[in-house]
Amino acid sequence: MIIEVLYPEIGNLYGELANIDYLKRSAKDVKIINTSLNDKPSFLSHRVDLVYMGTMTESAQALAIEKLKTYVKDIKQAIEAGQRFLITGNALEIFGQKIIDEQTVTEGLGIFAFHTIRAMMKRYNSLYLGDYQDIKIVGFKSQFTTSYYGEEIEPLFITQRGAGFNKGETKEGIHYRNFMATYVIGPLLILNPLFLSSLLNEMKIEYDLAFREEALAAYQDRLKEYSDPKTGFYY
C-alpha cells in the first residue's frame, strides 16, 4: 500500500499524523511518501493508493492552496479517475470554492461546490457521532469555520450528534467517488477501527489492525458515552 501524505510539515495539528502511523502498522507492506510544499504531488504521476492531508493553521491553508493551484486540473482528473483521498479537518476547505474571513476572501481550488465562512473569534468545539454506511463514527470537532454546500454533494458521514458541515446541517464532509473528506479531527482512524477496516476493505488492502482489541475496547466505550443523551456535546 502506497500512502502519500501531502504537506506533513504543515498538516500535522491535533495528532493527525498518528492516522498514518496506525495505517502503517495495520496494513501490509506500507510505503509512505511525504510530499513537501515545494514538491510535486506524487499521485499526479505515480500510483498512490491513498492521498492524505490533515488539519493545519489558517496561514498554512493559504500556502497549501497556493501550492496546489498549479495542479488543479490534474487533481480533478485524478479524482474523476478514482484516486482515493482522505482529507481531515480544515484541509477539506482547500478543495472548496472560497474561504470567507472577516476581512479576506481566499479562493480555494474550486473542485467541489461549497464555500466556507471563517470567524476567528467564534470557535466551537464539539464531540461528533455520525454514521458511515452502517458504521458509527465517533470523534471531535474544533473549528473557526463552517461550510455550506452549494449543490447536492454526497456527504461522508450523516450526523447523529454534534455539528455536520455546519451547525444546522446533518450532512458531514464530502464523499465523491473515492474522495473522502471530513471535518472530524485528530486520530480518526485510531478512534474508529470499524471505519478503518471498512476503508481498507473497500481499497482491497490486506491488513491486520494493530492492537485491534485495545482499539475496539476504546471505541466501544466512546460510542456508549457519546450515545448517552446525558453526555454534553459542545464545549
Add this chain to the structure above:
Amino acid sequence: MKKIRFIFALVMAKLAIIALKITHHNGTNFPGIVALRICPDFLAYVNQPQKMIAVTGTNGKTTVSNLINDALKADGLVVLNNSLGSNINTGIATSLIYGVNIFNKEKYKIGVFEVDERSAPRIFPYLHFDYMIITNLSRDSIMRNAHPEYIRSLLEKYVSKDTKLILNADDLLSALILPSNDRVYFGIEKMASDLKESHNLINDIRVCPHCHHELAYEYVRYSNIGKAYCPHCEFKAPSYDYALGSVDTDKMTAVFKGPDGNHQYRLLNPSVFNIYNELILLTILSELGYSMTRMEELLNKIDIVRSRFNFETVKGVEVVMLLAKDRNAYACSRVFEYIATSDRKKEIIMMMSSISDSKHWSENICWLYDADFEILLDKQVERIIATGPRGKDYTLRLALAGFDVSKIKTGAIDEAADKLLLNSDSTVYILYGTDSIGEALKVKNKIIDRLKEEKQ
C-alpha cells in the same frame, strides 16, 4: 457618563474588598468581576503603576512572573502583581483595584502581570505595558487555544505598537511577532545536551517563512526550541541580545551575556525550561537598568517555587508528584523527558485525565497523539497506571508507543495506589493535571501509608 460609571465601579469594587476581608475570602477575583460588570471598560480608566511589565506565553509565565516579583521585592521595591489572583481580565482588574486608592490614585510604581495569552482581546486594548515578555508560544489545550499561530494572531492584533517586546530567539513562533515593535531577544547558546534534529511529535514551525523549505537547526532542545536556519535561503533565527552560555548543570552555573558584558550566575534549577525562565529574569532586570553584580545579589535571595515538584522518600521508594498539564501535549512531553532522565526503576500514575471534562462532556483526547509517550519507553518502567474515564484511550496510546500492554493498568483514581508494585529502589511518579492536585495528594498519601505498612 462613562467616568461616572467607572467611579461607581471603583467604589463598589473597594466595598467588595472590604466585604471579602470581613468574611475572610481574600485572593479571589470578585472585586474585578464587580468592577467589569458595572463598567466593562474599567481597565481603560483605572490608573496603572508608572512602569508596567506583562508576562505572557504558553509555558513558564507563572514562574517568570514570580521570579521578577521576587527579584524586585528583594531589591526593596513594592510591586503590584496578580500572583494571588487569576491571569485573565478579572484577576488583573482586581490587582489594579488594590493598586489605587478610592480616588483612583496609583499606589505602586511598578506592576508585573502574568497575562493569559488567550485573554489578549480583553486586556491589551485597555492597558499600556512598557514591556511585554513572551516566554514562548506552543500547542496547548486544543479546545481553548486551537494552535499557537492563533494565539500569536491575537497578540498581534491587540498588543500596543509602542510596547517593547522581550522575545525568545530560540522560539521562532514568538520571535517573529509584531516586527515593527521595539524588541530585544534572549536565547541559550549551544548546550551539551542539544540535538541536531527535533525528535518530538510537536514542531509547529517546520518550514522557512520565506521559501517554505524545511528548516534546519544549529542546535535544538525540544520541538522547535533551538537555533533554526533555512538551508535553502538566507533566513535564520534572530541573534541574541541577551544570552546564557557555558551552561553547566553539574556545577549549576551559566554565563549571562548582555550589552554590558558577561557575568557568571548560579542556576536556580537544572531543567532547560527553568534555565530559560532564569534567562528571562536576567534579561528584564538588565532592561530595567540593573547591573550584573546587583543581579547576582538579587538572584542569591530568590528561588523557583517548588510547588510543581513534590518529592518524598519512604524506605527507599521515591514518590514524586509532577504537574503534567492535562490536554497539553507539549507540557506533558517535557515532564516525560524529565522522567526519562532518571535511571531508577519507575512506576507512573497518569491522572492528568481532565476530571472536570468528564463531568460535563467527554475529554478531547487528540492531544494524546501529540504527546511523546515514546520518551517513556524504557525497560525501567515497570508499570503505568492510567486512571479515570479515558483509561482505555491511554492503554491504546501507550501500546502504540511500544509499551507492553501487560504493564498498563487502568481503573479509578482511588484504586491507583493499590495497583503499584512498589519495588525497592524505585520511583513512583504521580502525574496530575490542573484540576487534580487534591486527588493526587490523596493518592500520594495512600502510597506512603502502604509503604509504611508493608515495609515494616
